[in-house]
Amino acid sequence: MNLLKKISLSLLVMGSFGVTAQEIDVNFQIRPRYEFRNGFKAPIPYGENPGQFISNRTRLNLNFKQDKFVTKLTMQNVRIWGDVGTTTKSDVNGIQLFEAWAQYNFDEKWSMRLGRQVISYDNQRIFGELDWAQQGQSHDAALVTYKNKNNQLDLGFAYNANSETDLATNYVVPLYKTMQYAWYHTEIGKINMSLLFLNTGYENKLTAPIPTPTPELVVDYMQTFGTYLNTKNKNWDANMWFYGQTGKNNSSSVSAYDAAFNFNYYMTEKFKAGLGYELLSGKSQASSSKSVKSFYPLFGTNHGFNGLMDYFYVGNHKNSVGLQDVFLKLGYTNKKWQFALMPHMFSAANTVIDVNGKKMDDYLGTEIDFTMGYAVHKFVNLSGGYSQMFGTDTMQRLKGGDVDHTNNWAWVMVNINPQIFSFK
Structure with missing residues (x-):
């Protein structure tokens, strides 16, 4: 506590020297989460036992604003x-910089931000913070923003390298080499509409032995583009989106799409019911084409879509048969409590063939997700959930494992997020 008081006093003293208005906010987060994984991401193999662990995120956020600067x-x-011993001298992951950026506001409409930053838009299907993952997701990028009352235009740019180098070097990080995007948002009456154009360049990886001098490093560019719309009324809300992908990926041509629609109705002030459908394109297993027809939602918060057990598009299901997801959403809120029940019915968007080359049933299975949350304190929230997958033989053909085994997942998480210092 004495150290915390010293830090707070130091920040207050620094603020007192300013000749213009300053805002300083410091907050802290610790978020432990227990998970029971018994068929998470894929059916558990026969004879295997479920995994159990407690992961933990610890964050310190420092926000500063003065005049036209925001950091x-x-x-x-x-x-x-338990990933290190009780007397260890080092940590497995150490301390990382999740965000470190500076923004300059040229005037009330134009601004520019540089550094490590979260890029998140709309419902986070293409760009998201990925907050469920303890490590989150952030980018090294430059961002130029124009904003007025009803419109916003963001232009983003990124260029990545392994390290400082005097000669061209193959980029080995599993990430884009270069990225440019434009995101535009506007309000048309009661409809909010966003348009996105994203260009990602992925460098073709060189395989050992790499000749000297280094050959030309080829970058394939893929474009993701589309729109997101949402609207709401007193008793209901709805959203829909459509995105397409084209260009090249690993020297193969790309032609893919993602389309979805959601409608939610407030039965009472506390109870909400909804229905939705999403179709992500894929390629038939009977096809001999080398082209990529499977849509992949790149940097989205994909845990929030297509079931919480992460069978689809969470580091998996890439360049596969695609997906159809029909789902219901039932939600109940009462003071400090929140409950949600969300069944999903999954089907393949294209042909799956068995070991004999015969077409299988498109139906993959049904997942049922139940979650709850409770506000213990203004700085403390408790949440948890239980999910179960009822997979079919077609699911097992795609994902492996054993669908006849009980495949389920349970978790409990505590989020402690106090504000430790604020000055204005």
Whole structure:
């Protein structure tokens, strides 16, 4: 506590020297989460036992604003309880910079931001913070923003390298080499509409032995583009989106799409019911084409879509048969409590063939997700959930494992997020 008082006093003294208005906010987060994984991401193989662990995120957020400058620094440590001994001198992951950016506001409409930053738009289907993952997701990028009352235009740019180098070097990080995007948002009456154009360049990887001098490093460019719309009334809300992908990926041509629609109706002030459908294109297993027809939602918060057990598009199901997802959403809120029940019915968007080359049933299975949350304190929230997958033989053909086994997942998480210092 004495150290915290010293830090707070130091920040207050620094603020008192300013000749213009300053805002300083410091907050802290610790978020432990227990998980029971018994067929998470894929059916559990026969004879295997479920995994259990407690992961933990610790973050320190420092926000500063003065005149036309805004800065943010977020340091974090992500760990598994017990991943090092009790007398260790070092940590497995150490301290990472989740965000470290500076923004200059040229005037009320134009601004520019540079550094490590979260890029998140709309429902986070293409760009998202990925907050469920303890490590989150952020980018090294430059962002130019124009904003007025009803419109916003963001232009983003990124160029990545392994390290400082005097000669061309193959980029080995599993990430884009270069990225440019434009995101435009406007309000048309009661409809909010966003348009996105994203160009990602992925460098073709060189395989050992790499000749000297290094050959030309080829970058394939893929474009993702589309729109997101949402609207709401007193008793209902709805949203829909359509995105397409074209260009090249690993020297193969790309032609893919993602389309979805959601409608929610408030039965009472506390109870909401909804229905939705999403179709992500894929390629038939009977096809001999080398082209990529499977849509992949790149940097989205994909845990929030297509079931919480992460069978689809969470580091998996890429360049596969695609997906059809029909789902219901039932939600109940009462003071400090929140409950949600969300069944999903999954089907393949294209042909799956068995070991004999015969077409299988498109139906993959049904997942039922139940979640709850409770506000213990203004700085403390408790949440948890239980999910179960009822997979079919077609699911097992795609994902492996054993669908006849009980495949389920349970979790409990505590989020502690106090504000430790604020000055204005």
